[in-house]
Every structure is written in C-alpha cells, then in structure tokens.
Amino acid sequence: MEAILLTLKFNLYHQMIISVFRKGHFNAAHRLNVAEWDAETNKKIFGLCNNENFHGHNYEITVKVTGEIDQKTGMLIDTTELKKIIKEQVEDAWDHQNMNIDVPEFKNLNPTAENMAIIAWQKIRKHIPLPIELTIILHETERNFVEYSGK
Ligand code: NI
Numbered sequence: 001m002e003a004i005l006l007t008l009k010f011n012l013y014h015q016m017i018i019s020v021f022r023k024g025h026f027n028a029a030h031r032l033n034v035a036e037w038d039a040e041t042n043k044k045i046f047g048l049c050n051n052e053n054f055h056g057h058n059y060e061i062t063v064k065v066t067g068e069i070d071q072k073t074g075m076l077i078d079t080t081e082l083k084k085i086i087k088e089q090v091e092d093a094w095d096h097q098n099m100n101i102d103v104p105e106f107k108n109l110n111p112t113a114e115n116m117a118i119i120a121w122q123k124i125r126k127h128i129p130l131p132i133e134l135t136i137i138l139h140e141t142e143r144n145f146v147e148y149s150g151k
Contacts, residue, residue: 026095
C-alpha cells in the first residue's frame, strides 16, 4: 500500500496522461448511394444500406479525450462540459434526422459510419481545448464500428 502511495506521489510531479470517455446515442436514417453508379452496382456495394426509401440505425458514439491531468482539479476535462458538447454537436443535430436530407454536411457526402465519424470529430474538435487529443468511435450496429482520431 505504501509503495502504491509513493508511486502515485512520485507520478504527480510528472506528466500523467489519461483518457476520459463519454458515450452518446442517437437514432438516424440514411441511404448509401453513389449517384454516378447504376442501381445494380449500388446494391452490390452498399447492400441493405442502399435501400431506396432509407432505413434507420441506432448509433452509439464514444468520445475519447486524452491529455494531461490538471494537478489542481485532478481532472482532464469537465465531463458535464463534454456531455454538453456531444449533445449540442451530435445528438441535437442528428437524432431522428434523415442524414442524407436533413443534415447539411451530408448533402453531397455519403453518410457512411466512416464519414459520420469524421464529421462528428470535426464538429467536436472545435470545442475541445488543445492540446487534448480527440478520438471518435462510432457504432452503426453493435458489431460494426469505426474509429477516427483526426489523422
Ligand atoms: Ni445503413
């Protein structure tokens, strides 16, 4: 026990990098389609996600921020603030929307999980102070998910 406390005390005088996670959730409709391709090719590439009349997914977004712990507060980021950023930038903007029709960023961009993760990253990045690093993990289904870190 004493050794653990000594280690902790020692580390407090050095840089301590930690990651904080916050999850958000939204439901949205989309259709994946490339206008220049014929129906058969689109169906072949996008499968069910090419359904002409759209379809929905229950998206789960995990926002990961990584950086140095503030020695005074013992925190990396105020999670209440992080919750607010996710709500305003993603949940309020995308929940119960048709991504292709209702969300301006996807007027000319296929709303794949990949593209949605990148757009979410860009929107959230503006509200996370540097040098805190940001990673977005977006689940389109329980088994299909993507990760984007801004590279
Ligand atoms: Ni889909």
